[in-house]
Amino acid sequence: MVNFERQVKERAKGLKVFFKRGFKIVGDSCKKGWYKVKHLRK
Incomplete structure (x- = not known):
């Protein structure tokens, strides 16, 4: 036991x-993904 x-x-x-x-x-890949998304909008 x-x-x-x-x-x-x-x-x-x-x-x-x-x-x-x-x-x-x-977390790192999510950060990178969000960074790309934010910059695509601008």
């Missing part, structure tokens, strides 16, 4: 890092 809990914690830690990285990538 203890081993299972440890695995879950390790996986959660990995997911957190993965989500942060993914979020940053998505």
Whole structure:
């Protein structure tokens, strides 16, 4: 049971890092997209 809990914690830690990285990538591409859209209107 203890081993299972440890695995879950390790996986959660990995997911957190993965989500942060993914979020940053998505955020950056969204910023670039909005920048293009704003400049197309002008």
